[in-house]
Amino acid sequence: MQALPAPLLAAINHLLGQADWARAKLVPFAGHAARIKLPPFEAAFLVGDDGCIAAPTLATETEPEVSISLPAATPLLALQGKDAVMRAARIEGSAEFAEALGFVIRNLRWDAEEDLSKVVGDIAAHRIVAGTRDFAAWQQQAAQNFAENLAEYFTEEQPLIARQADIAGLSNDIDHLRDDVARLEKRVQRLV
Numbered sequence: 001m002q003a004l005p006a007p008l009l010a011a012i013n014h015l016l017g018q019a020d021w022a023r024a025k026l027v028p029f030a031g032h033a034a035r036i037k038l039p040p041f042e043a044a045f046l047v048g049d050d051g052c053i054a055a056p057t058l059a060t061e062t063e064p065e066v067s068i069s070l071p072a073a074t075p076l077l078a079l080q081g082k083d084a085v086m087r088a089a090r091i092e093g094s095a096e097f098a099e100a101l102g103f104v105i106r107n108l109r110w111d112a113e114e115d116l117s118k119v120v121g122d123i124a125a126h127r128i129v130a131g132t133r134d135f136a137a138w139q140q141q142a143a144q145n146f147a148e149n150l151a152e153y154f155t156e157e158q159p160l161i162a163r164q165a166d167i168a169g170l171s172n173d174i175d176h177l178r179d180d181v182a183r184l185e186k187r188v189q190r191l192v
Contacts, residue, residue, distance in 0.1 A: 003055030004036070004043045013052045018111045022104045023051025029097050035064035039072045066093035066101060082106065 003009075016022050030049045033056060035042065044064055045053045069090040071077070077084045086106055091098045117125035154161045 002041075002043050004045050004053075006055075009045070009053060009055060015108050015110055016052050016104075018114060019108055022108055025100050025104055026051040026053075029100060032066075032094075032097055033064040034066040034068065034093075034097070034101060036068045036070070038070040038074055064093070066091065066098045068101070 004012075016026075026047050027050070029047045030051075031046065033044055033046050035044045044056050046056050048054045069092070070085070071088050074085055074088065077088055082105075086102070091102060113125050113129040116128060119125075120128070151161070155163045
């Protein structure tokens, strides 16, 4: 079984190093192995005694107790956020270990401000992270406004898309027409 790439192991362990709660959640599963499948790749890792993860070695290679299967579209789902990836993931195996891994994966966050403060200082790091957060929020709001404007344009200005109220009205009109036709058929049957 192939191990997770070293840079990925280092990045995950860095995040775990910032989160004592996450390592504490994984410590009871020290020595347990898990497998991640993302077609066409498949890799495994072990939980260490300190709650960090390590690459399985020939001496410690055991059958994975948990298997996490991700769809091939995971990179695209990641653009929608971690929740979209978690909904698409299929986790099999030991229920307790799988629950612990799922909890850690869902709640593990990178403290960028802490890492940046070691390079530029606390105040500058705080301002950079706050500015980046504000910029990302502005970008998200701009994208939402653009989508709403497009929807309004295509429903009001250039009606390529039917408004929901128009569809509901048409549906009501069709229901009334169906009822009227049914009543007319009954009257015609009485005459014949």
